[in-house]
Amino acid sequence: MKVNWTAFAVFAAILIGGLIVWLGRVDDPDALIGPPAPRSGAPAPEFSLVDLNGDTHTLADYRGQPVIINFWATWCPPCRAEMPDLQQVYEKYEDDGLVILAINQSESPNTVEDFADEYNLTFTIMIDNFQVSDTYEVMAYPSTYFIDRAGRIQHAEFSGPMSKSFIESQVLDLLD
Amino acid sequence: MYRHLNIGPAVVETALILYLLGFYISGEVARRHAKRHGLDGNAVQNALIIGLLVGIIGARLAYIFQHWAIYREDLGGWISLTPQALAIPAGLLAGTAASLGYAYWRKLALRPFLESIAPGLGLFMVILGLALLARGGAFGQASDLPWAIDLWGETRHPTQLYASIGGALTLGAWWYWRLSLLGRGFAFIVAGNALTWLLVGLLLAEPELVLNTYRTLQVVAWAALVAATLGWAWWSQLPYQPGNLSQTE
Incomplete structure (x- = not known):
């Protein structure tokens, strides 16, 4: 009997490929989430910082609300460029529970306050001494994390400036 | 990393x-x-470049259409350099179609074209x-x-x-x-x-x-x-x- 090797190869690809997919099935998707880490899909690492008014903010306080964490500095041109857009999006979705935690990198409170006044920023601004930015493995400014109501990072953006539309599209995904 | x-x-x-x-x-x-497959090398490379460009544009347009309510009011956002504002699967489809379309237009036979790349x-x-x-x-x-x-x-x-x-x-x-x-x-x-x-x-x-x-x-x-x-x-x-x-x- 002549063996049709071509048909055999196709049949083997379907069967063996399907078997490997079946072996790789995930019965408990939550088991893949892993420990807190600064990557999409993982729980956002916890932190506590003091804002410009002296109030302490812990990330866990905002569980149940969509949160944007933005690492920035006044000397960083793309950070400056995207701040007005962040403010506009914040004003639009503040009533929906949107929280923006803008974490400045180790600049003086006066410098940061002057900047916030100049740009009329009303969201929460905190100053970090590189501890939180190290936890989030921030290597460039701005770096932005979009965190859903469950405290998981839905998207991490390491380039800037982000456009207003892009910020808003990510916020709408968080609000869904 | x-x-x-x-x-x-x-x-x-x-x-x-x-x-x-x-x-x-x-x-x-x-x-x-x-050249080993009897094709014009520049035409093959151009097909890939066109595929890349159309792929990027297609990915951005698909992202815009997915978030149309936002982007219709912000035309500047259409051309912003935010690299994550891309719908990658749509971009891959658009880029592949553009590459193959260009190859067909330049009369590059499909099989030698695929062998070349x-x-x-x-x-x-x-x-x-x-x-x-x-x-x-x-x-x-x-x-x-x-x-x-x-x-x-x-x-x-x-x-x-x-x-x-x-x-x-x-x-x-x-x-x-x-x-x-x-x-x-x-x-x-x-x-x-x-x-x-x-x-x-x-x-x-x-x-x-x-x-x-x-x-x-x-x-x-x-x-x-x-x-x-x-x-x-x-x-x-x-x-x-x-x-x-x-x-x-």
Whole structure:
């Protein structure tokens, strides 16, 4: 009997490929989430910082609300460029529970306050001494994390400036 | 993980540089290789460049249409440089269609065209693994093997390197058997890489699932493997004739 090797190869690809997919099935998707880490899909690492008014903010306080964490500095041109857009999006979705935690990198409170006044920023601004930015493995400014109501990072953006539309599209995904 | 590179005052994503480098090298390899298949190398390279450009534009337009309510009021956002504002699957489809459409328009016969780009595709898949490693994508499950890498708070299987190694082995096998694979090289490269990602998928920790159970990457790799095997079977029955459409018709 002549063996049709071509048909055999196709049949083997379907069967063996399907078997490997079946072996790789995930019965408990939550088991893949892993420990807190600064990557999409993982729980956002916890932190506590003091804002410009002296109030302490812990990330866990905002569980149940969509949160944007933005690492920035006044000397960083793309950070400056995207701040007005962040403010506009914040004003639009503040009533929906949107929280923006803008974490400045180790600049003086006066410098940061002057900047916030100049740009009329009303969201929460905190100053970090590189501890939180190290936890989030921030290597460039701005770096932005979009965190859903469950405290998981839905998207991490390491380039800037982000456009207003892009910020808003990510916020709408968080609000869904 | 080396997510960023400092080039002068600019900070650039390492993966982006690797993608562009991989595309450039692949295009050059395809251009040189096209002559062996009786095609104009520049036309083949142009088809790839057009595919890239249309792919990027298509990916952005698809992202805009997905978020139309927002973007219709912000035309500046359409052309913003935010690289994440892209719908990648739509971009891949648009880019592939544009490449093939341009190749058809230039009368590049499909089979020699695919044969021309096969080694470049193989090289790109090797570089893709390195780019994923740089950005921490397609990461593996926790492991205490001696070669495990520290990534996202745990030591993990270096799945990206496994994929690169699989891609390199596929490319090496193609090179070794390239004469007997003539006319089926593209199917071989696709099948080898699809099999690689099917197996690598067993060790992935990324929670991208189909039907909340099956790993998306594995399902895509399975479809690619079946398509490549069907292509192999089809082309095995047909004699291979290099050259463009006017020569082959």
